[in-house]
Amino acid sequence: ITFGLASDDFIDDDSDGIDDDFEESNKRDIELSIGADEIQIESHQRNGENxxxxxxxxxxxxxxxxxxxxxxxxxETESIETEFELEFEVEFQKLIEFIDIDGNGMYDKDSNDQFIQEVLLNSFQPVNYTTQALSLDTTLHYLIINTTDGIFTAHIYFVEEFAYVGETLLTPSQAKIDIEISNFIYSDPSSQLALYVKLNSESEYEHEIDHETDDEEDGYATDEDGIHTESKGVSGIFTWKENASVDGVVRDVLVSSLDVDDINETEQKLLFNYPRGSHIYHDPKVGIVVGPGATSILPIVFTGTIISMIGIAVVVVAVIIIKKRRIA
Structure with a gap:
């Protein structure tokens, strides 16, 4: 897969499938500060007028x-001033241990499935932050956040130019979050895990069954499913791999249909259902895709791997202001 200019104009000296001029025009500068219980990150486009x-x-x-x-x-261009706004929230609230009585592989509290326990995520070790040079003038930023008990780990990556992190092509406008859970203490020998995901947006999320995600259409990903919410030409997306690594074996991940949240009827929910295992590694993403008329060349996509995770909230706010010079 190649991105950027095509045919004879395409130059890719670093063999990453991205046109070198396209990479240069999309490089970013990243600034990061770590506090007692929060991390602030700012990413600025390095080149170009906009x-x-x-x-x-x-x-x-x-x-x-x-x-x-x-x-x-x-x-800035000629004509009028236009503003686009989008806000949506994806909250990974709790991990549910259950016994799948009806055998459909998913937890349903209204069926005969047996609830065992739920676990919250609320205590953490100090953050580990390292960097790695991608080139003479670009850097990969890497954060690790562990729970105190070591069961849950979030690996967060930011890059200043196009780079592959594992098998994932990461753009300078993306954040990749690999999340894993290890050695969960099951209370029953036949139970499995479901991840409760609460969703909030001004407009409802939609799930297009059997349709390709935006990243699949653009050639960035395969074997994905997802939901999206839209407002004025900007889409908020929440997508995920249709399978996960469970104890080193690729297994299907079953996801419930969109439904009303258990507590707040103005919000929605999903349940990610994982096969039982001591090490689960999954790959959802959250992000923003800018529609026609916006200024970005690539979709703004924040990627995340979510494995058996609870108590995690992801809030995305997109504001795109297009200022156009009025004709006198």
């Missing part, structure tokens, strides 16, 4: 882990 900024605020406390993301871009 500057934009991505801000992320990661918090880890008694409420879990939350990621707040904002995007702002200014673009």
């Amino acid at each position: 500057k934009d900024e991505i801000q992320l605020k990661i918090q880890y406390n008694l409420e879990g882990i939350s990621i707040k993301v904002s995007y702002e871009s200014e673009f």
Whole structure:
């Protein structure tokens, strides 16, 4: 797969499948600061006349882990001024241990499935932060957040230019979050896990069954499913791999249909259902896709791997301001 210019104009000296000029024009500068229970990240477009900024605020406390993301871009041309806004929230609230009595592989509290326990995510070790040079003038930023008991780990990556992290192509406008759970203490020998995901947005989420996700259509991903919410040409997406690594074996992940949240009828929910295992590794993503008329060349996608995770909230706020010079 190649991105950027095509045919004879395509130059890829670093053999990453991205046109070198396209990479240069999309490089970003990243600034990061770590506090007692939060991380502030700012990412600025390095080159070009149209500057934009991505801000992320990661918090880890008694409420879990939350990621707040904002995007702002200014673009000047002739004509009028236009503004796009989108806000949505994906909250990984709790991990449910259950016995699948009806044998459909999914937890349903209204069926005969047996509830065993639920576990919250609320205590953490100090954050580990390292960097790695990608080139002479770009860097990969890597954060590790562990729960105190070591069962849950979030691996968070930011890059200043296009780079592969594992098998994932990560753009400078993305954040990749690999999350794993190890050695969960099951209370029953025949139980499995479900992840309760609460969803909040001004407009309802939609799930297009058997349709390709935006990343699949663009050639960035395969074997994905997902939901999206839209407002004025900007889409908020929540997608996931249709399988996970469970004790080193690729297994299907079953996801419930969109439904009303158990507590707040104005919000929605999903349940991710994982086969039983001592080590589960899954790959959802959250992100923003800018529609026609916006300034970004690529979709703004924040990727995340979610494995048997609870108490994690992801809030994404996108503001795209297009300023156009009025004709006198």
